[in-house]
Amino acid sequence: MFTATLALFFSALLAATILPFSSEVFLYALLQGEESWTLTTVLTITAATLGNVLGACINWWLGRELLRFRHKRWFYFDDRQIARAQAWFQRYGAWTLLLSWVPVVGDPLTLIAGLLRVRFTVFLMLVATGKLLRYVFIALLAV
Numbered sequence: 272m273f274t275a276t277l278a279l280f281f282s283a284l285l286a287a288t289i290l291p292f293s294s295e296v297f298l299y300a301l302l303q304g305e306e307s308w309t310l311t312t313v314l315t316i317t318a319a320t321l322g323n324v325l326g327a328c329i330n331w332w333l334g335r336e337l338l339r340f341r342h343k344r345w346f347y348f349d350d351r352q353i354a355r356a357q358a359w360f361q362r363y364g365a366w367t368l369l370l371s372w373v374p375v376v377g378d379p380l381t382l383i384a385g386l387l388r389v390r391f392t393v394f395l396m397l398v399a400t401g402k403l404l405r406y407v408f409i410a411l412l413a414v
Contacts, residue, residue, distance in 0.1 A: 275301055276301075276314060276315055276318045277318070278297070279294060279297050279298060279301060279315065279318050279319050279322070280318040280319070280321060280322035281322060282294040282297050282322070283298075283318070283319045283320070283321075283322030283323040283326065284322035284323065284325050284326040284329075285326065286323060286326065287322070287323040287324070287325070287326025287327045287329075287330065287371075287377075287378065287381070287402075288326045288329055288330060288378065293374075294319055294322070294323065295405075295406075295409050298315065298316075298319050298406060298409050298410070298413070299409055299412065299413045301315055302315060302409075302410050302413035302414055303413050305413070305414045306414070307414060308410075308414060312410060312414060315410075316403070316406045316407060316410050319406045320399065320402050320403045320406050323372075323402045323406075324395070324398055324399045324402055327371055327377075327378075327381040327398045327402070328381075328394075328395070328398075330378060330381035330382045330385065331381050331382070331384055331385035331389075331391070331394055332385060333382060333385060334381070334382040334383060334384060334385020334386040334387075335385040335386070335388065336385075337382070337385070337386055338353075338386065341353070353386070356379070356383050356386070357383070357386070357387060360380070360383045360384070360387055361387070365384070365389050365393055365394070365397060366397065367380055368380060368381070368384055368389070368393075368394060368397035368398050368401065369397050369400060369401040370401060371397070371398045371401050371402065372401045372402050372404075372405040377401075381394075381398060
């Protein structure tokens with residue numbers, strides 16, 4: 272079980288970075304045989320949440336460092352795209368980080384939060400809450 276939980280941690284970490292990956296199916300499969308909520312269920316949810324939050328923290332850090340490279344030729348985003356992302360995030364605020372678990376939308380949100388220098392404690396609290404609730408919901412479906 273330890274190996275599977277560790278694999279889940281790393282799959283959740285990868286899923287939270289800008290790399291396309293998914294950990295929900297893996298979590299569901301691990302919990303499928305559980306009859307009720309046990310210590311194993313809680314540890315499995317914890318591993319997935321910690322991995323996913325750590326991946327989001329990596330995105331936040333990348334966002335903080337991103338603008339340093341904006342004038343390089345290889346830089347992916349132009350100033351207009353950055354301004355649009357900043358305006359959107361400032362319009363809806365840090366509370367949007369509760370949606371960091373949403374596929375496709377969540378990873379860029381965490382990157383933009385770093386770009387806009389959202390305080391790490393606020394970032395961590397909102398992201399961890401959203402991601403934990405998502406994994407608890409998946410566990411409720413599986414158990």
